[in-house]
Amino acid sequence: MNADFTAEELAFQEEVREFLQNEFPRELKEKVDANIRLSKEELVRWQKILYKKGWVAPNWPEEYGGTGWTPTQKYIFANEMGRIGAPEPVPFGLKMVAPVIMTYGTEEQKQRFLPDILQSNVWWCQGYSEPNAGSDLASLKTTAVRDGDEYVVNGSKTWNTYGQYADWIFCLVRTDNTAKKQEGISFLLIDMKSPGITLKPIVLLDGHAEVNEVFFDEVRVPAENLIGEENKGWTYAKLLLTHERTGIAQVPRSKRRLAALKRTAAQTDDGFGGSMADNPAFKQKLAEVEIQLQALEYSDLRTLAALSVGKAPGPESSILKIVGTELAQQMDEMFVQLAGYHCLPFVPDQFEEGFQGQYIGPGTTASTALTYFNNRKLSIFGGSNEIQRNIICKAVLGL
Amino acid sequence: MDFSYTEVQQMLQDQVQKFVQKSYDFETRRKIVDSEAGYSEENWALFAELGWLAVPFSEDDGGLGGSAVDLMVVMEEFGKANVVEPFLPNAVLCGGLIARLAKGDQKTGLLEEIMSGQLQLACAFAESGARYNLARVSTSATANGDSIVLEGEKVAVLNAPNADKFLVVARESGEVADKQGLSLFLVDSKAEGVSVQAFANIDGKKSGNLKLDKVQLSGADRIGEAGQLYDSLQAVVDLATVGVSAEAVGAMEALLQKTVEYSKTRKQFGVPIATFQALQHRMADMFIECQLARSIVMMAAMKLDSEAEVAEKQQAVSAAKSRIARAIARVGQEAIQIHGGIGTTEELDVGHLFKRVTAIDVMFGNGDYHTERFVSLQS
Ligand SMILES: Cc1cc2nc3c(=O)[nH]c(=O)nc-3n(C[C@H](O)[C@H](O)[C@H](O)COP(=O)(O)OP(=O)(O)OC[C@H]3O[C@@H](n4cnc5c(N)ncnc54)[C@H](O)[C@@H]3O)c2cc1C
Numbered sequence: 001m002n003a004d005f006t007a008e009e010l011a012f013q014e015e016v017r018e019f020l021q022n023e024f025p026r027e028l029k030e031k032v033d034a035n036i037r038l039s040k041e042e043l044v045r046w047q048k049i050l051y052k053k054g055w056v057a058p059n060w061p062e063e064y065g066g067t068g069w070t071p072t073q074k075y076i077f078a079n080e081m082g083r084i085g086a087p088e089p090v091p092f093g094l095k096m097v098a099p100v101i102m103t104y105g106t107e108e109q110k111q112r113f114l115p116d117i118l119q120s121n122v123w124w125c126q127g128y129s130e131p132n133a134g135s136d137l138a139s140l141k142t143t144a145v146r147d148g149d150e151y152v153v154n155g156s157k158t159w160n161t162y163g164q165y166a167d168w169i170f171c172l173v174r175t176d177n178t179a180k181k182q183e184g185i186s187f188l189l190i191d192m193k194s195p196g197i198t199l200k201p202i203v204l205l206d207g208h209a210e211v212n213e214v215f216f217d218e219v220r221v222p223a224e225n226l227i228g229e230e231n232k233g234w235t236y237a238k239l240l241l242t243h244e245r246t247g248i249a250q251v252p253r254s255k256r257r258l259a260a261l262k263r264t265a266a267q268t269d270d271g272f273g274g275s276m277a278d279n280p281a282f283k284q285k286l287a288e289v290e291i292q293l294q295a296l297e298y299s300d301l302r303t304l305a306a307l308s309v310g311k312a313p314g315p316e317s318s319i320l321k322i323v324g325t326e327l328a329q330q331m332d333e334m335f336v337q338l339a340g341y342h343c344l345p346f347v348p349d350q351f352e353e354g355f356q357g358q359y360i361g362p363g364t365t366a367s368t369a370l371t372y373f374n375n376r377k378l379s380i381f382g383g384s385n386e387i388q389r390n391i392i393c394k395a396v397l398g399l
Numbered sequence: 400m401d402f403s404y405t406e407v408q409q410m411l412q413d414q415v416q417k418f419v420q421k422s423y424d425f426e427t428r429r430k431i432v433d434s435e436a437g438y439s440e441e442n443w444a445l446f447a448e449l450g451w452l453a454v455p456f457s458e459d460d461g462g463l464g465g466s467a468v469d470l471m472v473v474m475e476e477f478g479k480a481n482v483v484e485p486f487l488p489n490a491v492l493c494g495g496l497i498a499r500l501a502k503g504d505q506k507t508g509l510l511e512e513i514m515s516g517q518l519q520l521a522c523a524f525a526e527s528g529a530r531y532n533l534a535r536v537s538t539s540a541t542a543n544g545d546s547i548v549l550e551g552e553k554v555a556v557l558n559a560p561n562a563d564k565f566l567v568v569a570r571e572s573g574e575v576a577d578k579q580g581l582s583l584f585l586v587d588s589k590a591e592g593v594s595v596q597a598f599a600n601i602d603g604k605k606s607g608n609l610k611l612d613k614v615q616l617s618g619a620d621r622i623g624e625a626g627q628l629y630d631s632l633q634a635v636v637d638l639a640t641v642g643v644s645a646e647a648v649g650a651m652e653a654l655l656q657k658t659v660e661y662s663k664t665r666k667q668f669g670v671p672i673a674t675f676q677a678l679q680h681r682m683a684d685m686f687i688e689c690q691l692a693r694s695i696v697m698m699a700a701m702k703l704d705s706e707a708e709v710a711e712k713q714q715a716v717s718a719a720k721s722r723i724a725r726a727i728a729r730v731g732q733e734a735i736q737i738h739g740g741i742g743t744t745e746e747l748d749v750g751h752l753f754k755r756v757t758a759i760d761v762m763f764g765n766g767d768y769h770t771e772r773f774v775s776l777q778s
Contacts, residue, residue, distance in 0.1 A: 134739055136667040159740050203745040205754060271530030273576065281767040333728065340761050341525050341555035346601040360598055360608070362527060369601045369757060373750075376735045377743050384739065386677055 003301060005072070012073055016080040023049050024086045032085040035367040037208070039353050040123070040165045047089045047120040057094050057118055064102060064110075065118045071308045075301070082252020090162070093117040093124035097170040100187065100236050104228035113189070125166035127157040127190070127214060128237070135387050137172070138181045138234060142216060144173035144188055146223065146230075151175075151188060153196075153219040159381070163199055163212035166192050172237055175230050187233035189225040196220070205373035207348030248317060248382070249300045249324035254293055257331045261286060261338070267363075268338050276338055289330060296323050315395040318388040325378035325385065332372040339365040346370075402697070404472065407464070412472050414449060419480035425748040431483060432603035436561055438484040447516030452490050455638070460498050460510055467638060467703035471645040471696060478649025481748070481755050483603050488558040489513055491642050493520035493566050495635035496583060500623030509585075521562035523553035523609045524632065531764040533568075533632055534578045538611060540569035540621075547621070549584060549592075549614040559607030560597035562588050567611065571626050581628040585620050586611070602755040634709075637716045640763040641703060644696045644723045647759045650752045651692060651726060654734040655685045657749050661738055678737055685730045692726040695719045714776040717769040724766025727756045 005013065028042055038046075050056035058074045060066030069077070081088060089095075098117050101109055116122040133140040142155025153173060160169070169190050176184030190197070196219035201209035228236055265286065268276040276282050303316055336343045342365035349355050351367050360366050379385040393399040404412065422442070431439045446452050454469050456462020463469060470491065477486065494513045501509060512518035529535035538551025549569055556565070565586045573580030586593060592614040597607040623631065659682055662673035672678055699719035702712050731753045735742035742749055764772065 129740070132666075134667060136669075139667075139669075204743050205745060205750045207745070269528040269530055271528070271532035271535050276530075279767070281771065329732075336757070336761065337765055337767065340530055340765065342527075343761055344555055344600045344606065344758055345598045346603075347598055358596055360596065369754075372757070373601075373743075373754065376732065377740075379736060380739055380743065385736075386675070389677065 003298075005076070009072055009076060013076045013080065016077055019053060019055075020080055020084050020086055023053070024084060025049075028087075029085060032087070034351075035364040035371070036351050036353065038087060040162075043087060043090060044120050044123075046087060050089065051119050056089055056120070057098070059095065060098065060118075061102070064098075064114055071304045075304055078247055079252045079255075082256050085256060088247070089120070090123070092126050092161070092166075092170075093120075093122065096126055097124050097189070100170070100227060100239065103239060104187075104232075104236050108224070109189075109227065122167045123162070123165045125160045125163045125169050125192075127160060127169040127171035129159045130156060131158050131213075135384055137237075138185065140172055140174060140185065142171065142173050143177075144175050144186060144221070146175070147220075149223045151221045151223060151226070153188070153190065153216045153221055155216050157214045157216075158211075159202070160199075160212045160214050161210060163192075163214055164201065164209070168192060169214065172233050175233075179231065182234040184231055185233040185237075186230050187227040187236045188221060189227065190216075190219065190221050191225075194219050194221065205376070206370035207346065208352075208370075208374070210374070249296055249320035250328060251293070251297045251300050251324070254296075254324070254328055254331065257328070258286075258290060258293060261289075261331060261334055264335065264338055264363075282334075282338070285334060289327065289334070292323070292327055292330075296320070296327060299323070315391050318383075318391045321382065322379075322385050322388050328378055329372075329375055332368075332375050335368040336372045339368040342366065343369040404468075408469060408472050411451075411454070411463075411469065412476060415451070415473055415476035418445070418449075419476060419482065423480040423482060425751075428481060428483065428748075428751075432599075437599060437603065437605035438561070442484050443516050446484065446486065447514065450514075452486070452494075452516055453514040455490050455494055456498055456510065456514065460506075461514060462498075462510075465498075467641055467700040468697075470638065470642050471700045474642045474645040475649035475652075478646035478651075478755075479653045481602075481650065481653075481752055485519065485558040485561065485604070487639060487642060488522055488562075489518075489520050491639045492522035492557075492635060495638060496522065496566055496631060497622065499631045499635065500583060500628070505619075505622070519558060519561045519563050520566060521556050521558040521564075521607075521609075522566045523556045523559070524568040524636070525553060525555045527552065527554050531768045532576065533636060534581070534629060535576045536568055536570045536581055537575050538567065538569045540571045540582055540584060540616075542571075545617065547584070547616045547618065549586065549611040549616060551611050553609040553611070555606060556595075556609045557600075557604060557606050559595045559609055560605045562595075564588060565593070565609060566622070567609070568628060568632060569611075573626070578629040580626045581632070582625050583622045583628050583632075584616055585622055586614060586616065590614055590616075600758055602758040603751070604758075630709075633713070636763055637713060638703060640716050640720050641696065641699050643759045643762055644692075644699065644719050647723050647727055647756050648689070648693050648696050650756050650759075651685075651689050651730040654730055654749060654752050654756075655682070655689050657752075658682060658685065658734045658737050661749075665739075672737070681733050681737065685733050688726040688729050692723050692730075695722045710776050710778070714773055717764075717773040717776065720764060721766050721769040721773055724760050724769070727760045731756045 047056055058067045058069055058077055062068040101113050128137055130140050144151040144153045169192055171188050171190055172185050173188050174184050175186040196217040198215045200213040202211045203209045266275050266277040270276050270279050345360045345366045347360050347366055350359055450463055453462040454473050455465050457465040497509045541548045567584045567586050568581055569584055570580050571582045592612040594610045595607040600606045663671050665672050696719050699715040702715035734749050735753055738749055741747055
């Protein structure tokens with residue numbers, strides 16, 4: 001048993017490092033370091049750089065433009081990206097809808113949609129949740145009624161992350177009201193420019209409208225945008241969920257945050273002539289987080305090792321989701337605690353592109369509470385942590 | 400032993416409760432927060448009229464009695480509705496310092512203006528590198544002939560954008576972290592060299608950083624004895640700490656109540672989410688946290704009102720704030736989590752209560768700071 005990289009893997013790591021060093025744009029890195037939100041254009045620009053290198057879709061099969069990397073290589077890549085703070089590509093197209101199209105789409109659909117996803121020409125958003133269908137997603141009510149060679153869609157979706165940027169939305173819609181609730185759902189791709197679609201931004205606790213409600217009023221969707229068979233959408237969506245789980249532990253991001261926490265502590269005055277890096281209570285908490293992160297990383301690696309010998313990710317991914325998100329949230333809290341009074345100013349605009357006002361600092365302290373608030377979402381979305389615990393109870397413990 | 404409120408306290412509680420129920424619903428509050436001043440002048444006048452601005456003052460000073468328990472009663476009710484009017488900076492912090500330190504006409508005049516709601520004050524004590532150490536003050540007050548010159552920067556000055564006058568903690572002598580040598584100065588917000596970088600806090604309250612650039616004062620602007628401020632500042636901040644802790648108790652109670660209510664109405668999988676035992680136990684834990692928080696704040700308030708030694712009082716305050724910090728994290732986070740997505744938005748009062756308790760958590764020392772202070776005061 002060992003967790004060492006082979007010589008080839010080490011060489012690969014070098015290659016990735018060098019690439020990121022040279023190609024991750026300096027302006028973007030500066031913004032990431034200053035906690036400034038990247039714009040749509042900036043995210044797309046970065047994804048196109050990754051695309052040119054052929055590295056934008058490590059999880060795709062090679063035939064569609066994937067990398068053909070081993071799980072270990074994917075791990076190395078994610079780790080290096082996290083280390084310098086390069087954002088992961090936005091998941092909705094590349095990680096969420098693409099695998100469904102690849103697996104269940106027609107040849108035509110693949111030709112039509114996949115290249116644009118790979119090249120980041122088209123921005124996708126996820127239209128699953130509804131006001132009354134959150135954890136119980138299968139109770140969704142947005143309907144799609146077949147009318148000739150079109151579907152007519154009515155209803156509303158909510159919590160659409162970056163819906164305001166999106167060109168297309170992939171939706172779960174109800175096509176059969178009479179069947180068992182999981183069996184009347186279909187997977188439909190909808191052009192966001194279709195007449196009858198309206199968006200209402202939802203402002204989150206950090207003051208930013210990151211999510212939206214999306215209303216469908218008699219929206220006509222060509223039937224050719226249906227994925228697979230009618231009423232089989234639930235099965236397809238479940239496949240997507242397993243893909244969503246890769247990287248769910250967010251170990252690279254947390255490593256970077258831990259390093260930042262240590263740096264910040266060293267720069268934070270304890271008020272008595274020393275720094276917070278020497279504060280016993282804080283040191284203790286920092287150590288606990290670091291240890292938890294090591295346990296998480298090795299749990300992640302164990303899953304990875306199982307994947308490399310061909311096993312499918314099982315319910316253990318629930319462990320990674322729960323621990324990964326709770327650890328991230330714990331670090332968010334520690335940043336707030338370090339900032340002390342400096343966490344109080346609520347100036348979300350200064351962490352947006354083009355802020356003109358007087359910056360309130362010191363450093364990025366005024367972003368700490370915003371991040372803490374925003375990241376409460378981590379334990380709620382992607383299958384809430386309660387739902388994940390239910391999965392462990394049912395699928396692992398047989399309860 | 401008697402844990403019941405006096406008649407006056409009972410009346411005070413009823414009064415504030417009625418006010419927030421009648422005039423402080425979520426939408427009204429939102430409008431107040433979004434207004435330029437960030438508080439309602441109408442409400443402020445009402446607070447004065449009903450005598451609430453006189454709560455923290457002794458009868459000798461023309462107040463209602465000034466006990467910590469009285470303050471707790473009011474602040475808890477404010478907490479439930481997330482009241483943003485600048486009660487704390489005016490009546491508790493500045494009022495407390497003036498009541499303790501000012502003399503003669505200056506004192507009577509200022510207190511009258513505070514209790515009648517005519518004067519807006521802000522207390523500038525915190526500094527950037529000082530963290531929670533009240534003695535760490537580098538803002539200087541230097542004698543220059545007959546005048547005194549203030550120079551320095553203050554942070555997190557609650558109510559700064561609205562203040563007519565500031566109470567500024569400055570160093571007249573000693574080293575940067577000495578307890579000796581600190582004095583309090585009354586500074587007009589329009590005086591030359593005074594500038595405010597204004598912002599709203601995460602809880603919607605108006606605040607700011609204060610810059611003092613060669614501000615010219617006279618000896619008459621000093622409140623209290625030169626260099627002798629520290630003990631009074633500490634005592635006033637301790638009372639304010641109990642005040643915000645009581646406010647947190649009210650806010651947490653509201654968070655719990657709203658969460659329980661929501662869980663009974665929100666249906667998933669065909670049943671109210673309240674039927675899931677996983678959530679029930681978490682709400683039971685929230686309840687336990689609220690109760691312990693309430694108990695320890697009562698303990699601290701009663702201790703402050705007692706004849707106990709200063710160190711004992713300080714220790715009780717730190718015990719309360721330390722314990723409250725734990726409750727805040729637990730109750731606040733669970734409230735959001737149990738609400739699911741809607742809890743993470745600006746659209747629900749729960750999120751705003753969560754933000755308020757988060758602010759309280761870091762004010763006047765966070766949990767770690769007060770745990771350490773508790774230990775250091777152990778005899
Ligand atoms: C910031 C953010 C971004 C999002 N982005 C998207 C997106 O892009 N696309 C999309 O489709 N969706 C998105 N979501 C929606 C997300 O998936 C849902 O919020 C999530 O499924 C939870 O649903 P809900 O919010 O309705 O909460 P509810 O389902 O109402 O849950 C409320 C509480 O009850 C608990 N609970 C529910 N059922 C059980 C049970 N059986 N046992 C124990 N506890 C239970 C939950 O864990 C939670 O604590 C996003 C959400 C957020 C907050």
